[in-house]
Amino acid sequence: MKAKKKEVCLLAASAMMGSAFNEEAFRYALEKNPDMIGCDSGTTDSGPYYLGAGKPRMNRKVVKRDLGLMISAGVERGIPVLVGSAGTAGADPNVDWMVGIVREIAKERGLHFRLGEIKTEITPEQLRGYIGAGRFHPLEGAPKFEEKDCGGLTRCTTMMGAEGFVKAMENGAQVVIAGRATDTSIYAAVPMMYGLDNGFAWHAGKVLECGTMSTVFEKYAGCMMAWVRDDSMSLEPAHPEMAASPVSIVSHTLYENADPFYMPEPGCMLITADSVYTAETDRRVRVTGTRLEKRPYSVKVEGVRFEGYRRAALAGVSDPLILKQFDAWLKTCVKTAQDKIRNGMGLSPGDYRMRYLVYGNPKDPNTERVGILFDIIAKNQQDADGIITNFWHTALHVPIHEWEGAQSQTAFPFSPPDLMTHDGGATYSFCLNHVIDLKDPTETCRFRYYDL
């Protein structure tokens, strides 16, 4: 803990690492002398794949550009640069990926600083320990998950709080690349270190983690600022052509959460039920009345399991004679394909998963083309290829009685007509929406430091 500060200035470079924040806004932000530069780098919004595969969603070039600007400014000014939820999922390989980029930046730009790496992934065995000790609890909407399910986990990570960042900074890290962390904790950490562990620090984090999405009109993306004090905070976008208003800030507290007034964070509850938002200037908002209640320390765990290999095919149908009997025709396609797969590949519908999604309304006479997405998951890639080919190729030639002779009735936009998603179609599902109780806020974190 450092000597207490009356006011701490926080800069969120953007809502998501790798989104190419506006550089002009960043220059304006630096003129305000922020005490830290932060950026969130993760989300579960793009689904379970990134945790399962341990791969990032964002482009390496753009991440390097964003990180390069942040690190250069941070090192030059001697202020911390904090990144949470590295590489989308914040699991170990995602952290390694981002640490590699930081090393490359340091080398190329001739920068010297201490890099702190925090890993938050835990093994299924570790999770089993928490479950066995009764330190594992479901959140609303959580799927059933028991000790015996741990073996089926592909990967699992805890979502750390601000203490991990504080510990790394206290150990001299100027740049911190953290595994999965709550978005808010990135911004609550520096105030916490300066004795401002209060509702305003966390409330500021809640707004900052979405960058400039809380502004009246997001003319340029990136660079939102907050000033946190004992009794209030102020918020303002860095770019002078942009503004925050009480309504824009209040409205943003709704975004992407289940409850806009009570927001659980590791070890505390952020309470905005009595927050008051006033316009300080025509582009700056002051917030008072926010509270923070300390709670027993628990962190969220995120985990995924492997489901199989996915293939999909998109088929367009335009013939009005088919469209008027579309449902029956599609059922025949599916049934015929399933029979072929059974007879040819020896696989019954229970051996794979299949669904179709129909885009466009076949019943509307103005519809010129309806899209069918065939989507399957199989146990191995060879089966997946065979199954999807059977579906689209069957759909191509299923005849209707209104015509006589051979018919080809599905338009495919490319060759081959089927697609696989990344990594041979490896598909995962989220299987945890739980918290675990911790005795020490950083007991699931692994720290490592590099003097670059």
Added chain:
Amino acid sequence: MKRLYELSKLIRSKNAGPFMMSLDVLFGDRGTYEKVLATGALSAENIAKLYGVPPDRMHVHLLPLGNAVKFSFPRRHPSGDFLDDDLYGCQNHRPLMMLEIPVD
């Protein structure tokens, strides 16, 4: 009778984590916010029925400072599950948009 979207500044849906869905309705002014709420059309029971979830799983939060209402409820399928068809949960606001509100 008006559709809810005709009375709102913004209606949106989005994941609140992979297992919960949230719906936000932002009204432009306090008058409209109060007028619409007074009809009772945005009750937990009504919206639960609209989205086919049990009423006790539909949470309603009123945000008068922002002239806004938020609904949250468990997703039918978690985000990115095999049967999910909307990863970000961001195209689930249509039923709410089209909801008929008994106002002039």
